[in-house]
Amino acid sequence: MGVIELQIAQNWLNSLSLSPGDSVALLDESRTILARHPQIPKVSDNHIANFQIPAVLHAPTAEASNVAQSDIDGHERLLGFSKTGNFPLIVAYGIDQSRMLEQWQWRTIELTVGYFFLLLLAGISARHQWTILRQKEELHSSEEHFRMLAENMADIVWRTDALLNFTYINRADQQTRGFSREEVIGTAVQESLTPQGQAILDTKLKDRRAIKMAAPPCVAFQYELPMRHKNGGQVWIEVSSVPIYGSDGNIKGYQGIGRDISERKRHEAQLLQSQQQLENQLHQAAQEKTALQELATRDPLTGLYNRRYLDATFLRELARSRREEQPLAVVMLDLDHFKQVNDQYGHAAGDEVLKALAQLLRQGARESDLIARYGGEEFVAIMPNMSAQQAWERVQSWRTQLEAMPIVFANLHIRVTLSAGIAIFPDHGQSPSQLLTRADEMLYQSKLAGRNQITLAALEPHGPLVDGSANPA
Numbered sequence: 001m002g003v004i005e006l007q008i009a010q011n012w013l014n015s016l017s018l019s020p021g022d023s024v025a026l027l028d029e030s031r032t033i034l035a036r037h038p039q040i041p042k043v044s045d046n047h048i049a050n051f052q053i054p055a056v057l058h059a060p061t062a063e064a065s066n067v068a069q070s071d072i073d074g075h076e077r078l079l080g081f082s083k084t085g086n087f088p089l090i091v092a093y094g095i096d097q098s099r100m101l102e103q104w105q106w107r108t109i110e111l112t113v114g115y116f117f118l119l120l121l122a123g124i125s126a127r128h129q130w131t132i133l134r135q136k137e138e139l140h141s142s143e144e145h146f147r148m149l150a151e152n153m154a155d156i157v158w159r160t161d162a163l164l165n166f167t168y169i170n171r172a173d174q175q176t177r178g179f180s181r182e183e184v185i186g187t188a189v190q191e192s193l194t195p196q197g198q199a200i201l202d203t204k205l206k207d208r209r210a211i212k213m214a215a216p217p218c219v220a221f222q223y224e225l226p227m228r229h230k231n232g233g234q235v236w237i238e239v240s241s242v243p244i245y246g247s248d249g250n251i252k253g254y255q256g257i258g259r260d261i262s263e264r265k266r267h268e269a270q271l272l273q274s275q276q277q278l279e280n281q282l283h284q285a286a287q288e289k290t291a292l293q294e295l296a297t298r299d300p301l302t303g304l305y306n307r308r309y310l311d312a313t314f315l316r317e318l319a320r321s322r323r324e325e326q327p328l329a330v331v332m333l334d335l336d337h338f339k340q341v342n343d344q345y346g347h348a349a350g351d352e353v354l355k356a357l358a359q360l361l362r363q364g365a366r367e368s369d370l371i372a373r374y375g376g377e378e379f380v381a382i383m384p385n386m387s388a389q390q391a392w393e394r395v396q397s398w399r400t401q402l403e404a405m406p407i408v409f410a411n412l413h414i415r416v417t418l419s420a421g422i423a424i425f426p427d428h429g430q431s432p433s434q435l436l437t438r439a440d441e442m443l444y445q446s447k448l449a450g451r452n453q454i455t456l457a458a459l460e461p462h463g464p465l466v467d468g469s470a471n472p473a
């Protein structure tokens, strides 16, 4: 038997850390409370615990438990009992029942909420699965729908892999080009093209690569391709194609539609041909018109302008000279005794002489000069911006050259001379008719003076200047 100091026991119990509502007590076997925490004010009053100590506690290290309400503080506790070896002492510790219940309730709530979340998750998962199934069904159905549409389209619907091998083509291709689907699928697109079509496709693929560098990738390309027909001919197809991109951003194929435009191409070619013909005809007509205009304005024998053209142009040239306040020389020329040439050598020889004179007049003319055959063996030269002196020198040059020049025809050497009259605007006339009349009068003077002469009209009263070698200045 040992002796326990009660105060030491009380101190030991006080040092224990208890949760609110819990208690611990040291009892003897008759249920007398020797020490307690929370402490009872007077333990020495031999307070008897109100619970029964379980019978099993008679063994030295026995333990037991039960539930009892404390008559000290009214708390209902779950009590545990421990026998302290061979001492007649028992430690009773009590856990507050309401706290235990509270813990149990929280646990229940936690479990309930957990179950609820589990159910919720299960519900969401089920719904998700159902949605995926629905989407799969819809996808399948839309693919079927697409396939049905594609199969029944009049246009060619196609798809290729990245290497341009056909992976799908609809029925319309066979109707358009004659090849069966089996003959086409798995073959390279290039095999279906004519050499011209292959060249076009090469260009388009280069364009596609260039545009991929600079622009958004899904650009549709449209172009016209000549494709092979099974019968050996060709079919023009208007192609619209877009690339198919993989999730890595690389092109994994192409797809698009093609429309047979052979008929349109035929019409276009016909139209182009007709247009070309029309353009040729128009060009020919323009040339004929120019030729006709030339004929209408030129003398056919000499190629010089004719009298009609001279009459139509003279007024305009005169107006320009008046506006620019410049002189204009009018020269009238005539071959001397030309009738004799015709009579002596024949009309053809006479023609040759006329042509030789025309050539001579042309050689000495400026761009702005207008030389015309006025009629028979008579010629007129209208020379803007030309003074009397310059006109005289020019005509003198013609006269002397002709005089010295034998005209060769067959084996003939024909020599001729000319006579000329000169009138100057504004000194000798204000209108074409006045100036032509005056020049003709001067020509007549030259003839009268013996031919092979030039006569320049002079301001009255000096009279005309007549001499084949005279200088008007």
Ligand SMILES: Nc1nc2c(ncn2[C@@H]2O[C@H](COP(=O)(O)OP(=O)(O)OP(=O)(O)O)[C@@H](O)[C@H]2O)c(=O)[nH]1
Binding pocket: 301, 334, 335, 336, 337, 338, 339, 340, 342, 346, 347, 348, 349, 350, 351, 354, 375, 376, 377, 447, 451
């Ligand atoms: N070969 C040829 N002769 C032409 C042409 N036109 C006119 N004649 C001739 O030119 C001649 C003109 O004769 P005339 O008017 O008498 O003049 P001319 O003989 O030159 O005498 P003058 O003028 O006085 O020196 C005619 O014989 C015409 O037949 C032509 O285109 N070709």
